[in-house]
Amino acid sequence: MLDFRYDNAFVRDLPGDPVHGPRVREVHQAWSPVMPTPVEAPELLAHSREMASCLGLDEGDVRSEQFAQVFGGNRLLPGMQPFAANYGGHQFGHWAGQLGDGRAISLGEVVNDAGRWELQLKGAGRTPYSRGADGRAVLRSSIREFLCSEAMHHLGIPTTRALAVLTTGEEVVRDMFYDGHPAPEPGAVVVRVAPSFLRFGSFELPASRGDAALLRQLVEFCIRRDFPHLEGEGEDLYATWFAEVARRTARLMAEWMRVGFVHGVMNTDNMSIQGLTIDYGPYGWIDDYDPDWTPNTTDAERRRYRFGQQPAVAYWNLGRLAGALSPLFGDVAPLQEGLAAYVDAWEAADGEVTARKLGLAELREGDEALMRGLQEWMAGHEVDMTLFFRALGELPAGADPAREHELFDVVFYDPAKGEAGWPALHEWLAGYRARLTDDPLDAEARRERMRLANPRYVLRNYLAQQAIDLATQGDPSGVHELLEVMRRPYDEQPGREAFAGKRPEWARTRAGCSMLSCSS
Numbered sequence: 158m159l160d161f162r163y164d165n166a167f168v169r170d171l172p173g174d175p176v177h178g179p180r181v182r183e184v185h186q187a188w189s190p191v192m193p194t195p196v197e198a199p200e201l202l203a204h205s206r207e208m209a210s211c212l213g214l215d216e217g218d219v220r221s222e223q224f225a226q227v228f229g230g231n232r233l234l235p236g237m238q239p240f241a242a243n244y245g246g247h248q249f250g251h252w253a254g255q256l257g258d259g260r261a262i263s264l265g266e267v268v269n270d271a272g273r274w275e276l277q278l279k280g281a282g283r284t285p286y287s288r289g290a291d292g293r294a295v296l297r298s299s300i301r302e303f304l305c306s307e308a309m310h311h312l313g314i315p316t317t318r319a320l321a322v323l324t325t326g327e328e329v330v331r332d333m334f335y336d337g338h339p340a341p342e343p344g345a346v347v348v349r350v351a352p353s354f355l356r357f358g359s360f361e362l363p364a365s366r367g368d369a370a371l372l373r374q375l376v377e378f379c380i381r382r383d384f385p386h387l388e389g390e391g392e393d394l395y396a397t398w399f400a401e402v403a404r405r406t407a408r409l410m411a412e413w414m415r416v417g418f419v420h421g422v423m424n425t426d427n428m429s430i431q432g433l434t435i436d437y438g439p440y441g442w443i444d445d446y447d448p449d450w451t452p453n454t455t456d457a458e459r460r461r462y463r464f465g466q467q468p469a470v471a472y473w474n475l476g477r478l479a480g481a482l483s484p485l486f487g488d489v490a491p492l493q494e495g496l497a498a499y500v501d502a503w504e505a506a507d508g509e510v511t512a513r514k515l516g517l518a519e520l521r522e523g524d525e526a527l528m529r530g531l532q533e534w535m536a537g538h539e540v541d542m543t544l545f546f547r548a549l550g551e552l553p554a555g556a557d558p559a560r561e562h563e564l565f566d567v568v569f570y571d572p573a574k575g576e577a578g579w580p581a582l583h584e585w586l587a588g589y590r591a592r593l594t595d596d597p598l599d600a601e602a603r604r605e606r607m608r609l610a611n612p613r614y615v616l617r618n619y620l621a622q623q624a625i626d627l628a629t630q631g632d633p634s635g636v637h638e639l640l641e642v643m644r645r646p647y648d649e650q651p652g653r654e655a656f657a658g659k660r661p662e663w664a665r666t667r668a669g670c671s672m673l674s675c676s677s
C-alpha cells in the first residue's frame with residue numbers, strides 16, 4: 158500500500174484560483190486546482206530505485222497496480238491535493254506572459270526524514286495553462302527526461318528527479334519536425350520529484366502584472382519553505398536570498414560545463430529558483446567539443462542557448478528575475494550586488510572545475526589560459542570532450558609519445574583533423590606536464606581527483622535514442638540498461654565499454670542524436 162505523509166504547503170500557504178478544472182483562462186493566483194485526466198492503461202516502464210527508496214517505496218510498491226493507477230493520473234491517494242502552478246517567462250529573450258504548468262500537475266508535497274518531495278506528473282492532461290495544447294507528453298521525450306534526471310543526479314549535479322516513467326496506453330499526436338506532418342506517437346507520463354518546482358518565471362508573472370502583494374507572498378513563501386536556513390527579514394532577507402539564488406545558479410552552470418550538458422531551452426520559465434536543472438526538453442550532451450553547439454532545432458539559427466553561452470544566459474535570466482523583484486526593494490543596489498555575486502560565484506566555480514578537470518590541487522595563474530588553450534585545440538580538431546579528459550587522467554608522468562598516441566588516438570572524430578592536431582597536442586601536453594611538476598598532488602591523488610571530475614559515461618544523445626527506439630517497439634530493456642550504466646558514471650564498468658564510446662558516424666545527423674525539436 159502506498160502511504161505518504163504530506164505537508165501541502167504550496168496550496169495551503171499561497172492563494173489559489175477559485176475556479177476548478179482545466180478550462181483555459183488567465184489566472185491571477187499562484188496555482189489552480191486541477192485533476193489529472195485519467196489515461197487508458199497506465200503501465201510502469203522504468204523507475205529509479207534510489208528515488209523510490211527516498212520516498213520509502215520498495216520494489217513491490219513500485220510494481221503494484223496501485224502505483225500505476227496513482228502515477229498514471231487515474232487515482233488519488235488520501236492527502237493528495239492536485240494543482241497546476243502558475244508562472245510566466247521570457248522565452249528566447251521575449252516576455253511570453255502567462256505560461257503556467259500546461260501539462261505538469263503536482264499531487265502533493267511528501268515529507269519524510271530524507272526531506273521534502275513534491276510529486277509531479279508531467280503529461281497529466283490539460284490545465285488552465287494548457288493554451289491550445291493537449292496537456293500530454295510523448296514517450297520519447299518522457300524517456301529522455303527520466304533518464305537524464307537520474308543521470309544528472311548520479312553525476313552529482315543539482316536536478317529535479319524522476320521517480321518513474323509510465324506509458325499511458327494512449328496515443329498523442331505530434332508534428333515532430335514542425336514540417337506539417339503530424340503523426341500519432343505513444344504517450345507517457347514522467348513522475349517528477351523536487352523539493353520545489355518554483356521557477357524564475359513564478360516571480361516574473363505577478364511582477365509583470367503589477368501585483369506586488371502576490372510577488373511578496375511568493376518570495377516570503379519560497380524563502381520560508383525552500384531556503385529556511387537564511388536569516389534576517391524584509392529587504393535584507395530578500396537580498397540575501399537573491400544572492401543565494403544567483404550563487405546556486407552559477408554553480409549549476411559550472412557543473413553543466415564540466416560534463417558537457419547543453420540544456421537547450423534556458424527560458425526563464427525553465428530556471429529553477431533552487432538552482433536545479435529543470436525541464437529536460439531538447440537538451441543534448443557534447444560529443445566533439447564545440448562551444449557553438451546547440452541540440453535545439455528551434456534555436457538553430459541564432460543559437461541563443463548554445464553550450465558556451467550558458468553561463469552568460471543564466472546571468473541574463475537572473476537580470477530578468479532581479480527586475481521582477483525590484484518592486485520589493487527601495488533601491489536596486491542590493492539586486493545589483495546579487496548579480497555581482499553571480500559573477501564572483503561563476504568565476505570561483507569555473508576555476509574549481511578547471512582545477513578538478515586538470516587534476517590540480519588549486520588554480521594558479523596561467524591555469525585558466527592552459528584550459529582555454531586546450532578548449533581551443535579540442536574545438537579545432539573535433540575532439541570528444543568526455544574521452545579526452547578521461548584519457549588525460551591516465552597520462553604518464555614522463556614524456557612518452559607512444560603512450561600518448563595510444564591514449565588519445567580514440568578522441569578524434571575526423572582522422573584528417575586528428576592527424577593535423579597531434580603536434581599541437583604534444584606541445585600542450587608538455588606544458589601541462591611542466592605545470593604538474595609544480596603541483597603538490599601525488600600521481601594517485603591526481604588520478605582520483607580527475608576520475609571524479611571527468612565522467613566515463615554520459616548520456617550521449619544517440620544512446621538515449623537507441624533506448625527510445627527499442628522502447629517504442631515495446632522493449633524497455635534498453636532504458637533499464639542505460640539507467641544502470643548512468644548510476645555509476647565515474648566508474649569503469651567492465652563489459653559496458655560500448656556505452657563510453659564515441660558517437661558513431663550514423664548518429665552525426667540523425668534526428669534525436671544530433672538535433673532535437675521542442676515537440677514533446
Ligand SMILES: Nc1ncnc2c1ncn2[C@@H]1O[C@H](COP(=O)(O)OP(=O)(O)OP(=O)(O)O)[C@@H](O)[C@H]1O
Nearest residue numbers: 256257258259260261287290291292293436437438
Ligand atoms: N503538450 C502540452 N500541453 C500543454 N501545455 C504544454 C504542452 N507542452 C508544453 N506546454 C507548456 O508550454 C510551456 C513551455 O513549454 P516547455 O517545453 O518549456 O515546458 P515543458 O517541457 O512542458 O515543462 P517543464 O518546464 O515543466 O519541464 C510550459 O508552460 C508548458 O507547460
Ligand SMILES: [Mg+2]
Nearest residue numbers: 426427435436
Ligand atoms: Mg518548461
